[in-house]
Amino acid sequence: MADAHCTTVQQLSAHLDGELSPAARVALEAHLDGCPSCRGRLAALRAVGEALRRQFEAQAEAADFSGFTEGVLARLRPHRPPLGERLQVAFSEWKTHRSGALWGGLGLAAAALVAVLVLLPLGREAGGEAGHPSLQAVSTDETSHVAPVVLKTERGDAIIWLVDHPDRPSLNLGTDASVPDVAPAPTARPKGGEL
Amino acid sequence: MPTDDLTLVRRARSGDQRAFGLLVERYQKKVYAVALGMVKDAEEARDVAQEAFVKVHRYLDHFKGDSSFYTWLYRITTNTCIDVLRRRGSSSAESVEYDDSVQMDLAEANLGALGSQLETSPARSALRRELGEKLQEALAQLPEKHRAILLLRELEGMSYEDLAQTLDIPKGTVMSRLFHARAKVQRLMADYLADVPGTKGKGKGGQGSE
Numbered sequence: 001m002a003d004a005h006c007t008t009v010q011q012l013s014a015h016l017d018g019e020l021s022p023a024a025r026v027a028l029e030a031h032l033d034g035c036p037s038c039r040g041r042l043a044a045l046r047a048v049g050e051a052l053r054r055q056f057e058a059q060a061e062a063a064d065f066s067g068f069t070e071g072v073l074a075r076l077r078p079h080r081p082p083l084g085e086r087l088q089v090a091f092s093e094w095k096t097h098r099s100g101a102l103w104g105g106l107g108l109a110a111a112a113l114v115a116v117l118v119l120l121p122l123g124r125e126a127g128g129e130a131g132h133p134s135l136q137a138v139s140t141d142e143t144s145h146v147a148p149v150v151l152k153t154e155r156g157d158a159i160i161w162l163v164d165h166p167d168r169p170s171l172n173l174g175t176d177a178s179v180p181d182v183a184p185a186p187t188a189r190p191k192g193g194e195l
Numbered sequence: 196m197p198t199d200d201l202t203l204v205r206r207a208r209s210g211d212q213r214a215f216g217l218l219v220e221r222y223q224k225k226v227y228a229v230a231l232g233m234v235k236d237a238e239e240a241r242d243v244a245q246e247a248f249v250k251v252h253r254y255l256d257h258f259k260g261d262s263s264f265y266t267w268l269y270r271i272t273t274n275t276c277i278d279v280l281r282r283r284g285s286s287s288a289e290s291v292e293y294d295d296s297v298q299m300d301l302a303e304a305n306l307g308a309l310g311s312q313l314e315t316s317p318a319r320s321a322l323r324r325e326l327g328e329k330l331q332e333a334l335a336q337l338p339e340k341h342r343a344i345l346l347l348r349e350l351e352g353m354s355y356e357d358l359a360q361t362l363d364i365p366k367g368t369v370m371s372r373l374f375h376a377r378a379k380v381q382r383l384m385a386d387y388l389a390d391v392p393g394t395k396g397k398g399k400g401g402q403g404s405e
Contacts, residue, residue, distance in 0.1 A: 013374040017348065019355045048330075048380055052232075052349045055327040060228040063237065069219045072248045073212055089209060 008035075012042050016049070197221075200264035208255050219248050222265065225351060226272050232346040233276035234283075235335055243279055247272040266361040269351065273343040273362070280339055326384075333383035341376035348373055 011028050014020050020028065032039055198217070206214030226247055231240035250271050258267055334342055344362060347353045353361065355369045364372070 009378075010371070010374050013377055014355075014370050017355065017373070019370065044381055045377055048377060048384065049349045051326060051330055052334075052345070052380075055330055056228040056232050056346070056350055059231055059237070060224040063224070063227060063241070065223055065227075068223050068241070068245065069216050072219050072245050072252075073216055075245070075249045076212065076215070076252050 008038055009041060012038065012045055016042065016045050201260060204255065204258060204260070204264055207252065215252055218251075218264075222268060223248075226268065228350050229269065229272055229343075229346050230276055232331075232334055232350065233273065233339070233342055234279055235331055239279065243276055244272070247275045250275060262360050263357070265351075266353070266357050269347055269353075270361045270363070273347070276343070277339050329384060330380070333380045336383060337376055337379055341372060341379065344369065344372050345376040345380065 008028065008031055011020060011024060015025060015028050032042065198214075200218065200221075203214045203218050207218065223244065227240055227244040230243040230247070231237060234240050234243055247268070251268055254271070258264065334345070337345065340362070344358060347358055347361060355366050358364075358369045358373075359366045362369070
């Protein structure tokens with residue numbers, strides 16, 4: 001009997017979880033109709049599951065969670081979102097407010113940036129609406145490893161950020177880098193916001 | 196209407212700690228319950244649950260959103276618990292996947308007695324408490340992987356698909372692992388019930404059947 005029941009007994013567990021195929025379920029239910037011992041096993045499986053659930057839910061309900069969230073938050077390192085994400089947020093904020101420097105809205109990201117902003121017209125004439133930032137200066141830090149990030153605007157302009165990233169090799173822009181006519185070709189495209 | 200998990204995750208990723216706090220509050224009891232089942236000790240379970248959330252925050256950028264947040268959260272939780280158990284030296288990291296003796300025990304044991312005992316016990320709180328303690332002891336004897344899958348299924352009601360994702364195992368393994376975990380708990384509980392008046396479970400090491 002044990003052999004005949006081996007498969008059935010294994011299926012009881014999946015049956016209890018509603019994970020049997022329709023055909024297997026029908027066959028098992030037919031077996032259960034004529035097998036009191038398997039019905040007992042099924043009841044026992046269900047009872048143990050319910051007892052486990054009751055046991056731990058009751059203990060979790062009774063536990064004191066005061067200070068739990070605060071304890072977690074106190075242990076968090078300041079979260080540094082991926083660069084691409086920070087730049088998108090910054091650009092979005094700048095588009096909304098159109099006031100101050102673009103990097104003014106960068107918050108966390110600002111600390112990671114070597115302040116270089118280039119606004120280039122791509123495929124369109126420059127000279128858009130008043131208030132657009134125009135290129136005033138470009139500077140870089142000779143000790144920095146920089147990588148470009150290109151943000152294309154809906155007008156066809158491109159904003160190119162040169163971003164300090166000590167984990168990446170230098171792009172060799174040189175210590176007296178002048179304004180590039182075109183964006184330096186990225187050696188690696190940003191993936192998922194990571195540079 | 197509460198903000199959905201993914202929105203809170205997005206906010207937390209952009210540095211909004213309050214959003215992450217909301218996620219913690221939403222899941223703290225569930226994560227704690229799973230941790231308690233895994234490590235048994237209440238204080239340690241609280242520490243583990245907090246550590247799991249800290250790890251979740253640390254790796255927020257790795258969450259791609261192609262699975263639900265909660266399966267990812269429980270994956271980190273169970274892995275954190277297993278790390279703690281291994282550090283403690285109380286885990287059975289090298290334990291066999293399946294205990295061959297379990298299947299025969301399940302076939303022979305009078306598990307219906309356990310079922311009726313537990314089902315009719317609500318009025319008998321002392322017995323329930325005792326059974327609860329016994330359940331925790333039985334859980335502690337399971338290999339950590341079996342403990343994790345049983346807790347996630349019974350406490351969180353996870354589907355086999357979600358369990359497969361959470362534990363990174365095939366669905367077929369979910370099915371067999373759950374069966375063996377349940378069978379072992381029942382066997383351990385059946386042993387216990389032999390000592391409870393009015394039940395007919397087999398005694399420790401006994402070979403009786405009904």
